[in-house]
Amino acid sequence: xxxxxxxxxxxxxxxxxxxxxxxxxxxxxxxxxxxxxxxxxxxxxxxxxxxxxxxxxxxxxxxxxxxxxxxxxxxxxxxxxxxxxxxxxxxxxxxxxxxxxxxxxxxxxxxxxxxxxxxxxxxxxxxxxxxxxxxxxxxxxxxxxxxxxxxxxxxxxxxxxxxxxxxxxxxxxxxxxxxxxxxxxxxxxxxxxxxxxxxxxxxxxxxxxxxxxxxxxxxxxxxxxxxxxxxxxxxxxxxxxxxxxxxxxxxxxxxxx
Amino acid sequence: xxxxxxxxxxxxxxxxxxxxxxxxxxxxxxxxxxxxxxxxxxxxxxxxxxxxxxxxxxxxxxxxxxxxxxxxxxxxxxxxxxxxxxxxxxxxxxxxxxxxxxxxxxxxxxxxxxxxxxxxxxxxxxxxxxxxxxxxxxxxxxxxxxxxxxxxxxxxxxxxxxxxxxxxxxxxxxxxxxxxxxxxxxxxxxxxxxxxxxxxxxxxxxxxxxxxxxxxxxxxxxxxxxxxxxxxxxxxxxxxxxxxxxxxxxxxxxxxxxxxxxxxxxxxxxxxxxxxxxxxxxxxxxxxxxxxxxxxxxxxxxxxxxxxxxxxxxxxxxxxxxxxxxxxxxxxxxxxxxxxxxxxxxxxxxxxxxxxxxxxxxxxxxxxxxxxxxxxxxxxxxxxxxxxxxxxxxxxxxxxxxx
Amino acid sequence: xxxxxxxxxxxxxxxxxxxxxxxxxxxxxxxxxxxxxxxxxxxxxxxxxxxxxxxxxxxxxxxxxxxxxxxxxxxxxxxxxxxxxxxxxxxxxxxxxxxxxxxxxxxxxxxxxxxxxxxxxxxxxxxx
Numbered sequence: 001x002x003x004x005x006x007x008x009x010x011x012x013x014x015x016x017x018x019x020x021x022x023x024x025x026x027x028x029x030x031x032x033x034x035x036x037x038x039x040x041x042x043x044x045x046x047x048x049x050x051x052x053x054x055x056x057x058x059x060x061x062x063x064x065x066x067x068x069x070x071x072x073x074x075x076x077x078x079x080x081x082x083x084x085x086x087x088x089x090x091x092x093x094x095x096x097x098x099x100x101x102x103x104x105x106x107x108x109x110x111x112x113x114x115x116x117x118x119x120x121x122x123x124x125x126x127x128x129x130x131x132x133x134x135x136x137x138x139x140x141x142x143x144x145x146x147x148x149x150x151x152x153x154x155x156x157x158x159x160x161x162x163x164x165x166x167x168x169x170x171x172x173x174x175x176x177x178x179x180x181x182x183x184x185x186x187x188x189x190x191x192x193x194x195x196x197x198x199x200x201x202x203x204x205x206x207x208x209x210x211x212x213x214x215x216x217x218x219x220x221x222x223x224x225x226x227x228x229x230x231x232x233x234x235x236x237x238x239x240x241x242x243x244x245x246x247x248x249x250x251x252x253x254x255x256x257x
Numbered sequence: 258x259x260x261x262x263x264x265x266x267x268x269x270x271x272x273x274x275x276x277x278x279x280x281x282x283x284x285x286x287x288x289x290x291x292x293x294x295x296x297x298x299x300x301x302x303x304x305x306x307x308x309x310x311x312x313x314x315x316x317x318x319x320x321x322x323x324x325x326x327x328x329x330x331x332x333x334x335x336x337x338x339x340x341x342x343x344x345x346x347x348x349x350x351x352x353x354x355x356x357x358x359x360x361x362x363x364x365x366x367x368x369x370x371x372x373x374x375x376x377x378x379x380x381x382x383x384x385x386x387x388x389x390x391x392x393x394x395x396x397x398x399x400x401x402x403x404x405x406x407x408x409x410x411x412x413x414x415x416x417x418x419x420x421x422x423x424x425x426x427x428x429x430x431x432x433x434x435x436x437x438x439x440x441x442x443x444x445x446x447x448x449x450x451x452x453x454x455x456x457x458x459x460x461x462x463x464x465x466x467x468x469x470x471x472x473x474x475x476x477x478x479x480x481x482x483x484x485x486x487x488x489x490x491x492x493x494x495x496x497x498x499x500x501x502x503x504x505x506x507x508x509x510x511x512x513x514x515x516x517x518x519x520x521x522x523x524x525x526x527x528x529x530x531x532x533x534x535x536x537x538x539x540x541x542x543x544x545x546x547x548x549x550x551x552x553x554x555x556x557x558x559x560x561x562x563x564x565x566x567x568x569x570x571x572x573x574x575x576x577x578x579x580x581x582x583x584x585x586x587x588x589x590x591x592x593x594x595x596x597x598x599x600x601x602x603x604x605x606x607x608x609x610x611x612x613x614x615x616x617x618x619x620x621x622x623x624x625x626x627x628x629x630x631x632x633x634x635x636x637x638x639x640x641x642x643x644x645x646x647x648x649x650x651x652x653x654x655x656x657x658x659x660x
Numbered sequence: 661x662x663x664x665x666x667x668x669x670x671x672x673x674x675x676x677x678x679x680x681x682x683x684x685x686x687x688x689x690x691x692x693x694x695x696x697x698x699x700x701x702x703x704x705x706x707x708x709x710x711x712x713x714x715x716x717x718x719x720x721x722x723x724x725x726x727x728x729x730x731x732x733x734x735x736x737x738x739x740x741x742x743x744x745x746x747x748x749x750x751x752x753x754x755x756x757x758x759x760x761x762x763x764x765x766x767x768x769x770x771x772x773x774x775x776x777x778x779x780x781x782x783x784x785x786x787x788x
Contacts, residue, residue, distance in 0.1 A: 042734075075782075082603075083301040096599045117599075126444055132383035133372040139732060147729050148780065152297075152372050153365015156383055158305040162445035164598040168298035168305055168365065180782060183750055188779040189294035190365030203734050247444045 021140050041205040045223030047123070047142045048197055049252040050208075054094075054118050056218035059108065065218065066116065066210035067091070070195070072193075073209050075186040077173035086167040088195040089118040089210055100254065101241055110257070116219070118210075119144060119165040119195040120243060122253030127157035127166065141223075142252060143197045153190040162247050166194045197221070224252070258402075260408055261635035262628040266642040268480075269631065276624040283617010287362060288609050289388040295365060298611040303603035308586075308611050309363035311616070313356050315465075315586040317436045318458055320352035320393065322466020324429035325496050331422050337488040343408075344477075344485075345470055346401040347629035349429075353394045355622035362614055382439045389432045396425045401629070409636045433458045446593040448526035451514075453507050458585075460504035465581040467493045467500070469576035477630065482639040487567075494570050498558035501577055505551055508584075514616055526592050534595070535602040543583050550580035697765040701755035715723040721748060721777075749781050757784040 003011075029055035033097040043068070057063070070076070070089050077086055095102040098115065121144045128138050135151040138144050158166045169189045177186060184200065187193050198208035222231035231254075234240075240254040290297050300307050300505070326345035329335035342429050361367050378384045398611075400422055407414040437455035444450060471493050474485040515523045528534050530544045557563045557573035564570055634640050661667065685691040706713050708720060724746040727733045736744045744751050756762045766772075 084296050085302045092367050092599055099600060116703060132378050132381040133376045134378050149725060150372055151366065152369045154383060155305045160443050162598050167302055171294040182782050182784065185780040213424055
């Protein structure tokens, strides 16, 4: 006879697979690259870090300036419920943020008082280790970055973060953004987001927004690899602790006590 | 051969029709989830993996359990499993497909799924999970179809299939080990980060999978002419008994380490499961039910007198399956998140949408397994409504010399 | 041929139906329509030559996206030596803020790549 049904289907399937494979492979091999130069005014660092002075922050009761400013310029939505909540920087009671350092006889000033928490931009980030698409990765300057275009929304990074720093967009955030900042994108539902040390501001020589607006100057930002930097000086002169240091994540947000 | 799956009695079509209805309804709910986002589930910022991923975890175990029939038959020539092996392999195919579907419906951006392949990331266990699951699916589809086609032609399977079958044995172990690694490597989640998680997964897989296979064999014996054989079912019962004992033993090991070391970060998760935490007692009745069922199942399975009674064996298999489903499919995933890294005790329970989508996925698995089994049993002439001489006549006609 | 007239008749009806939309467009003058994106900027050059932009603006945007997000490099030197910040909304849309008369003109006509960029990147407000 000639070719039978099974053979025909097998050959057709293999041909189709080959054609699709060639096309996708072909596209990726002809990508063009151009010379791309860094701008002079961008802040360049080797190991960005943040220092938070708890006592300075506690001067102002109920202050939310840093959180509001960050969430405003980054179009972080406010869903109004804890289930869908998205936050990049927020307050936690001392015992929650720094559980390794609490005790029944905790210094009165810190008991039940709020402490600012955000992504720690760990030097050994477990979230980066588990991301299956490299939608989150550690930059050379230490910032743990997010690529919202690539994120598939598997939330493995959310499970991997020991600090609860990451938020997932369970629904479309657009209707819940109060004062849209037209110069910064929003996210769409189905992707993870978090603090990125204001990478887009560093590129133009600006400090992270939270650092800039704090009325008590409780937040300091700088390059730990630069021996002349302010953050190095502060850590040299003051005792600082970090969140869950025993896990080996090497977090880069330091808390002055 | 595939055409056998689309011919059948009224009862067959009634069952298939019911499954397609379940699938269709699940699909409609999935469309709702696609349009609104995963907010339609019970998941939250603190509990970011829930029912879908728990079903995925449970079903990876069920899929891996095919090795419990493949290994004795192909490696050790245990002839009693001859008739049942292919049912185990098709069963694995249906389970793996359900696993992949559960991951798909859990993704926030499912249409970007290709990114895992376009940007391979060997340091991520999810990458490897996709790799081993796809490989296992491919292996089992290949093996099942080749073996069945050979049976249909009345010849032995070709020699080249043997290496694939041998590889599928360690590969089965690997799929559940890799899935366990997804959890057990996370320093952030003390409940999961235990070396005993992978052995626990395998032990529970090798009890729940064969238990379901026994139940399927008994059901199939009622509705078709297929009889797996008393020896095969008894051997499977012994396997379930040993595996369940080992599973419970490992759970006790975990309990000891947690309770004796008394570390709050580890203790709190078990406290939540068995006693409730901060008033959140969602899983407490479920976990105690699972414990009771586990004890009952071991008592019934270890005692040869009760195990040899097929009715009691069937009941014991149901208790094994339900007990392990509660442990893996309800307790394990969610408890990793409760309490949260910041010490909160969030609440989680699947919503109706989540449940209906899950039923749709289970429906797809059940449909696939139904189609495969129908095909297999038709080829063997064991369907009651079909003549069992049909195949022999066809084969005989082809073998007759022309003229 | 058995039932010849039925078959030939069926084929003719099929051909008429399948080419129908084309005839309709030609008759009503819609087929002569050419999309005409409106340029409102007084800048002489875009970041790349116009012909390149017509063909490959999406390719350029993909490269910009990877460069900014993944490599942290934001400065683009165009073919005429000018330096631009690589940003869809803050660079491209500064000269082309009229999305409905510029981008949508061609994208709606050809129904090609309904870009989901706008799910996240905020369209500049157009004054009508």
